[in-house]
Amino acid sequence: MTPNLHLWLIPILPLIGAAINGLFGKRFSRRGVAAVALGFCGAAFAMALWIAAQFSSLAVPHIEVLTSWLNSGPFSVDYSFSLDQLSLVMLLIVTGVGFLIHIYSVGYMWEEGGYYRFFSYLNLFMFFMLTLVLASNYLLMFVGWEGVGLASYLLIGFFFTRDSAAAAGKKAFIVNRIGDFGFLIGLFLMIKHFGSLDFQKVFDAVKPYSPETTGVGFLTAIALLLLLGACGKSAQIPLYVWLPDAMEGPTPVSALIHAATMVTAGVYMISRSHAIFERAPSALMVVAIIGTLTAFFAATIGIAQTDIKKVLAYSTISQLGYMFLACGVAAFSAGIFHLMTHAFFKGLLFLAAGSVIHAIGGEQDMRKMGGLRKKIPWTFWTMTFATIAIAGIPPFAGFFSKDEILWRAYQASWIYWLVGLITAFLTSFYMFRLWFMTFFGEYRGNAETSHGHEEHLADTRAGAPAPHGHGGIHESPAIMLVPLVILAVLSLVGGWVGVPGSLGGGNHFDKFLGPVFRSSTPAINTGHVQAGETAPPERTTEGTEPKSGHSTEIMFTGISVGAAFLGLFLAWLLYVRSPQLPDRIASSMHGLYSTVAHKYWIDELYAWLFVRPLIAISGIVFWRGIDEGVIDAALNGSADGARELSDEVRHMQSGNLRSYAGWIAVGAAAMLAYMVWMGLRTQ
Amino acid sequence: MVPLSFYLVLSGILFACGVVGFLIKRNIITIFMSIELMLNGVNLSFVAFAARWQQLSGQVFVFFVMVVAAAEAAVGLAIIIALFRTRETLNIDQVNLLKL
Numbered sequence: 133m134t135p136n137l138h139l140w141l142i143p144i145l146p147l148i149g150a151a152i153n154g155l156f157g158k159r160f161s162r163r164g165v166a167a168v169a170l171g172f173c174g175a176a177f178a179m180a181l182w183i184a185a186q187f188s189s190l191a192v193p194h195i196e197v198l199t200s201w202l203n204s205g206p207f208s209v210d211y212s213f214s215l216d217q218l219s220l221v222m223l224l225i226v227t228g229v230g231f232l233i234h235i236y237s238v239g240y241m242w243e244e245g246g247y248y249r250f251f252s253y254l255n256l257f258m259f260f261m262l263t264l265v266l267a268s269n270y271l272l273m274f275v276g277w278e279g280v281g282l283a284s285y286l287l288i289g290f291f292f293t294r295d296s297a298a299a300a301g302k303k304a305f306i307v308n309r310i311g312d313f314g315f316l317i318g319l320f321l322m323i324k325h326f327g328s329l330d331f332q333k334v335f336d337a338v339k340p341y342s343p344e345t346t347g348v349g350f351l352t353a354i355a356l357l358l359l360l361g362a363c364g365k366s367a368q369i370p371l372y373v374w375l376p377d378a379m380e381g382p383t384p385v386s387a388l389i390h391a392a393t394m395v396t397a398g399v400y401m402i403s404r405s406h407a408i409f410e411r412a413p414s415a416l417m418v419v420a421i422i423g424t425l426t427a428f429f430a431a432t433i434g435i436a437q438t439d440i441k442k443v444l445a446y447s448t449i450s451q452l453g454y455m456f457l458a459c460g461v462a463a464f465s466a467g468i469f470h471l472m473t474h475a476f477f478k479g480l481l482f483l484a485a486g487s488v489i490h491a492i493g494g495e496q497d498m499r500k501m502g503g504l505r506k507k508i509p510w511t512f513w514t515m516t517f518a519t520i521a522i523a524g525i526p527p528f529a530g531f532f533s534k535d536e537i538l539w540r541a542y543q544a545s546w547i548y549w550l551v552g553l554i555t556a557f558l559t560s561f562y563m564f565r566l567w568f569m570t571f572f573g574e575y576r577g578n579a580e581t582s583h584g585h586e587e588h589l590a591d592t593r594a595g596a597p598a599p600h601g602h603g604g605i606h607e608s609p610a611i612m613l614v615p616l617v618i619l620a621v622l623s624l625v626g627g628w629v630g631v632p633g634s635l636g637g638g639n640h641f642d643k644f645l646g647p648v649f650r651s652s653t654p655a656i657n658t659g660h661v662q663a664g665e666t667a668p669p670e671r672t673t674e675g676t677e678p679k680s681g682h683s684t685e686i687m688f689t690g691i692s693v694g695a696a697f698l699g700l701f702l703a704w705l706l707y708v709r710s711p712q713l714p715d716r717i718a719s720s721m722h723g724l725y726s727t728v729a730h731k732y733w734i735d736e737l738y739a740w741l742f743v744r745p746l747i748a749i750s751g752i753v754f755w756r757g758i759d760e761g762v763i764d765a766a767l768n769g770s771a772d773g774a775r776e777l778s779d780e781v782r783h784m785q786s787g788n789l790r791s792y793a794g795w796i797a798v799g800a801a802a803m804l805a806y807m808v809w810m811g812l813r814t815q
Numbered sequence: 816m817v818p819l820s821f822y823l824v825l826s827g828i829l830f831a832c833g834v835v836g837f838l839i840k841r842n843i844i845t846i847f848m849s850i851e852l853m854l855n856g857v858n859l860s861f862v863a864f865a866a867r868w869q870q871l872s873g874q875v876f877v878f879f880v881m882v883v884a885a886a887e888a889a890v891g892l893a894i895i896i897a898l899f900r901t902r903e904t905l906n907i908d909q910v911n912l913l914k915l
Contacts, residue, residue: 789907790837790838793834793837793838794838797834797838
């Protein structure tokens with residue numbers, strides 16, 4: 133008898149918080165709103181920790197059926213939750229990072245309007261995200277999937293009076309719809325072939341199939357459709373365009389939804405469906421190619437951006453590309469590992485960027501920053517930790533996960549590895565560029581630098597967030613710095629759970645996730661993406677790999693660390709040593725530079741290829757043609773007809789009694805004539 | 816025996832006279848009489864059919880119609896007297912207070 137953990141409580145708790153704040157929050161003080169939001173979110177986190185504490189004594193996967201949900205003939209879906217190693221990791225990331233970001237938001241949003249609305253949405257997001265990761269069937273997962281999309285839409289458009297924010301919210305939602313369409317069709321195919329959406333049942337049903345190496349069958353179709361869904365949610369080529377625009381939302385939202393948790397849902401979904409993907413090698417290859425291309429492509433765009441949040445947005449896309457690459461070479465645990473470390477350091481990067489923006493009064497353009505190192509030391513140091521972590525310099529978290537992915541990618545094909553390596557170099561370059569531009573050199577903005585700080589100190593009561601957004605460059609209040617520090621520590625140590633065997637570690641993370649990814653691997657192991665001679669990729673943990681591989685692996689580790697330092701050096705050269713050089717380079721390669729700075733004109737291309745034709749078709753055919761021409765015309769026509777007819781008939785009702793009588797007589801005469809005529813006819 | 820059609824034609828003529836009188840006369844008493852004429856035209860066709868088909872229901876209907884006509888005459892004349900007292904006229908074209 134397994135203990136009942138009441139898993140359903142975890143998602144429900146934030147929902148209660150969202151409901152309370154959403155319905156009554158308007159009457160609460162800011163302090164009350166923050167207490168409700170933090171209380172329920174923290175309760176979910178505490179519960180996740182409690183579950184993690186007794187996880188080792190559980191039989192996994194631990195499934196709890198709350199109630200039957202849908203029953204339609206032989207097909208049924210339960211409202212049920214499941215817990216295994218994978219969902220436990222996701223659970224802890226979502227609740228942990230989510231809770232930290234909630235704390236941060238209390239300070240960051242203090243001066244903004246709609247405080248209760250913000251926290252209500254944030255809690256709502258937590259509810260859907262937790263539903264997504266805890267669901268034990270695809271349908272419930274899809275509910276969470278759509279729900280986080282909704283929460284994302286609401287939060288991107290949080291400053292809805294700004295046109296660009298409203299448009300960005302719409303863009304995110306619509307682009308996600310394209311992906312969701314694929315996901316949904318994939319689910320239909322699953323119902324058709326397996327008669328169920330339950331993870332356990334689907335994966336059991338999939339077991340007898342051998343990988344579709346020779347042709348393309350329905351498993352490949354399902355995998356590709358799921359991939360389309362994942363591309364939408366996780367902002368991969370070709371559906372990545374919404375994420376940079378999503379930076380219109382408040383910065384904590386960018387950190388929570390568009391960096392740490394929601395956008396990784398696609399990676400989670402592919403990892404969860406690994407049983408299907410492993411049997412569809414061509415689909416896996418598509419995953420790897422998309423991941424590699426996205427990683428590289430987004431990194432190149434990131435180089436030329438000047439908005440601090442846009443750089444981070446493209447960096448997120450690029451890092452998600454790494455995770456997809458890992459999934460694509462069937463190194464799912466490496467993908468999840470990177471997902472975890474990425475949640476730490478990218479969440480931190482966004483929060484620190486938010487702290488910078490806050491410090492200089494809402495400016496996001498890096499060209500107007502600089503020299504902030506001394507002014508906001510806490511932010512500077514935490515940002516430094518995150519930058520080193522994402523650049524992949526040991527012993528920070530990002531190094532281990534990225535290195536793991538690159539190594540596994542190399543085992544599949546050296547092309548993936550090479551592009552991944554170049555991307556790692558680019559990542560390091562643009563991150564240190566951001567770092568140097570923000571914190572070093574001369575201050576180039578126009579916020580006042582001297583006074584104002586002392587007044588803040590006087591304002592700051594113990595534990596109370598300080599007001600911000602006015603006067604002087606100032607460090608953020610403690611309530612914003614504490615999450616930064618915690619995440620900075622996690623960015624440092626977060627990778628140590630997965631130190632590979634070659635570096636003397638035990639690769640515990642991979643082993644921990646092992647049972648999930650090894651439970652239903654294909655019986656025949658031929659179909660792996662060009663696995664070639666290098667050992668079956670996903671069954672062997674690094675720890676059990678033959679010793680001979682270690683020296684090669686260490687060499688590759690050395691190369692990727694070298695790439696990271698090269699990026700650091702180049703950034704230093706261009707942005708510290710000779711800051712006028714970048715402009716010269718930009719003007720000498722004007723065409724290339726403007727192409728990159730304009731994000732390869734992809735938005736314009738999409739606008740030209742899809743958006744404009746769609747708007748034209750909607751405008752001309754559906755709106756003018758069908759809506760106005762057919763539906764409205766039918767309605768208006770019948771109304772007009774009725775009015776014209778009544779206009780005519782109105783004259784009969786003159787109020788003259790005798791004319792009424794006359795009409796009655798005429799009517800009676802007409803009826804009589806008709807009856808006589810009928811009588812004569814039948815005779 | 817007089818054929819049924821004779822009765823019916825007479826009934827129709829009586830009814831038509833009633834209708835025409837109702838439509839063209841202005842004096843309210845004449846109009847009233849025209850209504851009686853229409854009713855009696857209908858009564859004639861009722862009894863004619865009753866005799867023709869040897870069924871009593873036609874005659875029963877006639878009694879009902881006569882009862883209604885008598886009641887109507889009583890109420891109608893009372894109204895006419897009341898009307899004359901207030902308006903000092905029997906011309907219905909001048910009794911048009913409720914007309915828009």
